[in-house]
Amino acid sequence: MTTAPGRRSSTFTRLLRHGFIDASAAERLLDVPALAPVRSDPVLLDALGATADPDLALRGLVRLAEAQPGGAQELLSTLVAAKPLRDRLLRVLGASEALGDHLARHPLDWRALVTYEPADLxxxxxxxxxxxxxxxxPVSLRVAYRRCLLAIAARDVCGTTDVAETAAELADLATATLRAALGIARAAAPDDAARCRLAxxxxxxxxGHELNYVSDVDVIFVGEAAEGGDEREALQAATRLASHLMRICSETTVExxxxxxxxxxxxxxxNGPLVRTxxxxxxxxxxxAKTWEFQALLKARPVAGDAELGAAYLEALSPMVWQAAERENFVADVQKMRRRVVDNIPPAQIDRELKLGPGGLRDVExxxxxxxxxxxxxDATLRSGKTLDALAALAAGGYVGRVDAAQLDDAYRFLRTMEHRIQLYRLRRTHLVPEGDEDLRRLGRSLGLRTDPIAELNREWRRHxxxxxxxxxxxFYRPLLDAVAQLAPGEIRLRPEAAGERLEALGYADPAAALRHxxxxxxxxxxxxxxxxxxxxVLLGWFADSADPDAGLLGFRxxxxxxGKTPWYLRLLRDEGxxxxxxxxxLSAGRLAPDLLLRAPEAVAILGAPEGLEPRGRGHLEPEVLAAVGRADGAEQAVAAARGVRRRELFRTAAADIVASYGTEEVPADADAGALVDRVGQALTDLTAVTIAGAVRAAVRAEWGDELPTRFAVIGMGRFGGHELGYGSDADVxxxxxxxxxVDEQEAARAANRVVAEMRRLLQLPTADPPLLxxxxxxPEGRSGPMVRTLKSYEAYYRRWSLGWESQALLRAEPMAGDADLGRRFVELVDPLRYPAKGLDEAAVREIRRLKARMENERLPRGAxxxxxxxxxxxxxxDVEWTVQLLQMRHAHEVPGLRTTRTRxxxxxxxxxxxISERYAATLEEAWVLATRVRNGxxxxxxxxxxxxxxxxxxxxxxxxxxxxxxxxxxxMVDDYRRTTRRARAVVDELFYGA
Known part of the structure; x- marks a missing residue:
């Protein structure tokens, strides 16, 4: 029918005012013959305007009216006369395209919304x-299920039920559906039904009675033989019934x-059987069972099948649920599970994830x-499967602050309502907030946000x-402070026993001491x-994430x-990321770093920025140490100053190592273990070298002033010369x-020996710092030989008396302190010994192998x-180092890259x-890096x-x-270490021993 221009303009304006987006299309829909009895009724427009999406609601109404088998008169007259039906039907049509499709396929199902007395609510x-x-x-069950869902949705979108009641109704409908599906499966296989009991x-x-509109329904099946029956046959029958039940609910039909x-x-x-006894x-x-499996059992509830068997299941397993918190690493396991969920969210979706993202529903749960x-x-009052009921019980029991509980309850209800309305639109399983303006507008209006639905929705969502x-x-952590705080009279605080329970669950071995701290x-x-x-x-959470929370908290205290009275300290912790x-x-990673920090607490400033955790190299540290030694009044004060620098830098290195290994939000864990080992080894080598240089300078100044009568150099050997020192390594020199x-040679020798003796004395003075041995x-000649020799004496000894092991040891020789030119000439002297021009003959190789085998047998501690x-x-x-060194001595004369003191x-x-093959090299390197890290750890x-x-x-x-x-x-960890080193030994047996 054609509408006069004036009327059209008036209707068009009214439609826009009532919230229609496409008013022209709405005008055309109102003109279809099926709506003739009500098209001019203002009540209809008002009701459509109250829906989440008036355009969608009108389209659904037209489809429903046109599908009525005997004409739309009954539907439309009831719609106009009965406001409750009008509100229910139109609001469902304006919120759910999927339920509109259902009504178009089953046009008489609207009658399910007519009877709506208080008793039916x-x-x-x-x-x-x-x-x-x-x-x-399955088909008729699907139709009946959707008809029930239609009534639940009507109560929901009209505000007759709140989100918790809606979720409970959905769970009850799921229970009834499972029972009906099991009934269909039993009817199809009566012999199976007779053989078994299935719960x-x-x-x-x-x-937990908090189901979504569209969600997987998680179940566990328990089966037993019928009286006098065979258990194996009964479980097979129960498995067939359970499988059939799952197919009935899960398979796609025409509906x-x-x-x-x-x-x-x-x-x-x-991987487990579908049905167990x-x-x-x-x-x-x-x-x-793992911790998360007990957490899952918290919501377990028998819903279908053999009620007696279901009750027995719950009775048997419930006590285990409430003992789960006594498991080792309980809190860490739960939190790790949560982090794993977040880590698996695609980055492009994390900001739209209503359920799994940070600040989402799963965080509350x-x-x-x-x-x-x-x-x-x-406290048995806390044993509810419903999130909101449990939260209320936690608040009532004083385990959670009432204000916090109220805010969390409000946020959870809002987020769950958003989730329900998102799913209701197309009845699809999703937890993503839509991106399109049309979808956001409908979602906002469905939540009662009408002034500026999209902006208001985003604001409320982000706030919650x-x-x-x-x-x-x-x-979890704030009430622990309330437990020890002096609160105002009448305020609820966590009882000491409950605080102790919580601290024990976090891994604190001495909860009473933790509360005192x-x-x-x-x-x-x-x-x-x-x-x-x-x-x-926040700190308590980080301490709990470590292996020793007690030590972390004690160290922090x-x-x-x-x-605490230093203004910059607390400001640093509060403001510096x-x-x-x-x-x-x-503080919670072990003893070394905290002990160093407590001897010089001001070093905590190092932790304030990532660059503070960068180890300082020798070029930066040596001038600082030598200047401090020069300012000191005596040798012992000079070495104390050098030790102060060592203490600070040792802490910096250890802290950087720990942070890189554990990772923080701003500094992720270092994935390259080899690079981490290299960084630590280089930092400790530089630190040892400058400390020795400072001790040498102090010893010289004490007796000779600025110049010793003889040039003097310290040559690093072993891991020191290889730049591979660990935290507990001696310095071989x-x-x-x-x-x-x-200068007379004897005088020079006496001076050099006095410097060595004084330097060693100074470095061995009692101290609480880790020793530098x-x-x-x-x-030459080991402990029987002179402590210090001239370059000529070394040259004469190595030419006449040098043994194979000494040539091998010299592979690590590198100048570390003292006269640089003398150190360089020492290296030139020993290069021909460690890199023999013709490599090694077979006799020399056999001798190296014999020495290695002897060392393995004699030096390994008894019982190790x-x-x-x-x-x-x-x-x-x-094993790895001797294998690499054998390659060096055999081939360094022709492969320049092998002329290095460093293993990797x-x-x-x-x-x-x-x-060496790529695979063998990788195997040896992995074992060497792992063993080094274990020693450092x-x-x-x-x-x-x-x-x-x-x-x-x-x-x-x-x-x-x-x-x-x-x-x-x-x-x-131990299994991985054994596996890694076993593979490395196989390579050593082949390459070193020639097996």
Missing amino acids: HPGVAEFERDLADATD VIAMGKCG GAIWPVDANLRPEGR LSSHVAYYQRW FAVQLLQLVHGRS ASVVRRLHEKL LEALSSGVTRKAAIQRTLLP KVSDAL AAAENLARV LFVHEPREG IDADLR DRTLHTKLGRGGLS PALAAAREAGL VMLVRGRAGDTFPSDARELGAVARYLGYGPGHVGE
Whole structure:
């Protein structure tokens, strides 16, 4: 029909005013014959304008009216006369294109919305079972399910039910559907039904009575034989029934699918049997289950099948759920699971992820479940599968602040409502906030945001997500401070017992001591206490992420006691990004770094920026040390100044190593272990060299002033000469001198020996710092020979008496301190010995092999495990280094790249020259790097050197964390070490021993 221009203009304007986007199309739709009885009724436009998407609602209404089998008169007259029906039907059509499609296919299903008395507002499982009772096959079950869903959606979009009630109704509908599907499966296989008892346990959101519109329904199946039956046959029958049930719900029919039934939460996941007996379930959870599996059981609920068997399942497994918090690394396991979820989100989607992203629904659920599992052991009121009920119980019990709980409840309800409305539109499983303006506008209007729906939606969403992000960490750690704080009368605070439970779950071995530290740090009204209260909730989380939270918290208290009145300290931690996290990592990673820091707390400033963690090279440090020595009043004060620089730089190196190994938000973990080993080795070598240079200068100044009567040089040997020192390494050296012109040789020798003796005395003065031990046993004639020789004496000895092992030892010789020209000439002297012009003959090779075998047999400590000794054990440092050194002595005369004191560059040169295959080189390098890191890790953790893994469980765990293994993976670390070194030994047997 044609509309007069004036009327058209008036209707067009009214349509725009009522929220239609395409008013022209809406005018045309209102003119279709099916809507003739109501097209001019203002009530209809008002009702359409109240929907989330008036255009969508009108299109759906036209399709529904045109599909009515006997004409649209009944539908339209009821629609105009009955406001409740009008609101329900049109609001569903304006929110859900999918339900509009269902009504177009089943045009009489609108009648399900007519009866809407108070008694019908909150149907339960029984009512839904009645509505599904006539369904005898998957297609009819799907139709009946959608009809029920239509009524749930109508109550939801009209505001008759809130989000928690809607989620519970959806879970009850899922329960009724599972029962109906099981009934269909049993009817199709009566013999199977007679052979077995089968119980269906709902998990996840269905089990927790908080299901989405479109979601997998997670289940676990429990089966038993019928009385007198065979168990094997019964389980086969139960598996067939369970499989049929899953197909009924999951398979796509002409009416689509209902939802996927997911049984992957069962023991062993997809690899495990679909149905197990109750005893098999119990045995699995007692012996093999991981922490996350007990967390999943928190929502377990029998929903279908044999009720007695389902109740027995719950009775048997529930106690295990509430013991899960006693498992080692419980909190770390839960938090790691959460991080893994976030890490698997595609980067392009993370900002739109309503469920899994930071500040999303999963953050609320994980935080609440964590607190339930910790405190539910002793408080049965917390044992609810519903997130919001559990949150309310946590607040009522004083485990969570009431204000925090209220904010989190509000945020969770808003985010869940968003999720429901996003899914309702097309009934698709998604948690992504749409990007298009049309979708965002409909979503905003469905939430009651009408002034500027898109802007208001984005603002509210970001606000609630921000609340969740802020409270996600605070919820667990902040009450620990409240437990020791002096609160106003009447305020609820976490009871000491509950605080102890929470600290134990975090891995604190001495919760009472931890609470005392928290009280000392956070009590009072000072600015220091206020800032500490802000920092501590986050710091506690970082400490808990380490192998020794107690040590981390104690160290923080000691540092804060020493520096708390220094304004820059707290400002640094509060304002300088990664400084606080770096400090937490360093303090909880072992003894070495914290001991160094506590002797010089001001070094915490190093942690303030990434560049502060860059080790300083020799060119920067040597002038500083020599200047400090020059300013000192005496030799001992001079060496004390040099030691001060060493202490600071040793802390810098250790801190940088720890941060690079653990990683922080701003400084990711270093993926290249070899580069990390090189950096540490070079830094420690430079530091040792400048400390020795300072000690030499102090010894010379004490007796001779600025010039010694003889030129004097210190030659680095072993790992020192190879720039591969570890935290616990001695400094192997040779001392060489050359009389100055006109100086008697005996006088020069006496001067050189006095310098060596005084230097060693000064470096051995008692100190709390890690010792710097000077080892000169690699000198000619060993301990029987003179401590220092002239260059000529070395030349004469090496020409006449040198042994094969001495030539091999000289492969690492490099000048480190003293007269640079003399050091250079010493290297020129020994080059022909270490890089023989014709390589090695077979007799020399046999002698090197004999010495290596002898060393393996004689020097390995009695009772030591050869598979775990990093230096002398199978595939350890000695194996790799002797293999590389043999290649050097055989081929360095013709391969210049082999003329290096360093193991990894020599190995690379051998590979490039074709002397060793790519695979063999990689195997040897991997073992050498790993063994070096283990030695470094042991020293960082224990504060003293060691060549094998610690026996103490906590120390072993700390070494594992340093090597990049998460909590609970110590066994994996040891297995990996044995596997790596076993492969390396096989290469050594072939290349070194010629096996």
